[in-house]
Amino acid sequence: MSPMRTALAVLALSACAQPPAPVIDVPQAIRREKPPVVPAAPVEAFEVRAVEAKAAQSALPPPLAVTPKVEYHRADRLSPKSLRSVTVGFDLIGANPGVLAVEFVAPDGQVYERRELGLEGSAFRTQHVELELAVGGTWIDTQEINGHWTAHAYLRGEEVAVAGFEVAQ
Numbered sequence: 001m002s003p004m005r006t007a008l009a010v011l012a013l014s015a016c017a018q019p020p021a022p023v024i025d026v027p028q029a030i031r032r033e034k035p036p037v038v039p040a041a042p043v044e045a046f047e048v049r050a051v052e053a054k055a056a057q058s059a060l061p062p063p064l065a066v067t068p069k070v071e072y073h074r075a076d077r078l079s080p081k082s083l084r085s086v087t088v089g090f091d092l093i094g095a096n097p098g099v100l101a102v103e104f105v106a107p108d109g110q111v112y113e114r115r116e117l118g119l120e121g122s123a124f125r126t127q128h129v130e131l132e133l134a135v136g137g138t139w140i141d142t143q144e145i146n147g148h149w150t151a152h153a154y155l156r157g158e159e160v161a162v163a164g165f166e167v168a169q
Contacts, residue, residue: 061123066092085132088131088163090153092128093127099155149164
């Protein structure tokens with residue numbers, strides 16, 4: 001054996017001959033244990049609604065404001081006589097939950113169609129609604145009811161906005 005191997009063997013054998021290290025009891029105060037895990041209370045949706053309701057009671061909602069928008073949909077972008085439909089949108093701010101009624105009025109002043117939509121959002125948030133009036137292939141198209149149309153929006157029986165648009169076939 002080489003002297004290095006001999007020294008290593010003696011060192012290993014001498015380490016086995018020594019008694020084990022004494023066990024020292026560490027006081028409870030200085031032990032480093034993980035604290036117990038306490039689960040957080042779940043946040044329920046009703047708590048969020050309660051906070052919003054409390055805020056709504058303490059602050060007045062903004063005044064009602066309705067902004068109309070009209071968008072034309074054509075079957076062929078190059079031909080102005082290919083009107084397929086018209087979308088009328090309304091952005092409502094300050095509207096409480098309720099029913100929004102929209103009447104599409106023909107150029108002769110007669111109500112062509114009436115629709116009702118439920119509003120479920122908060123008066124503190126903008127609510128957007130859209131209604132599409134089909135034109136191509138309908139009574140409007142076959143009877144050539146051309147001219148200035150209007151969409152009247154009513155909330156709680158009061159007219160809150162009017163959007164005008166042209167139909168030309």
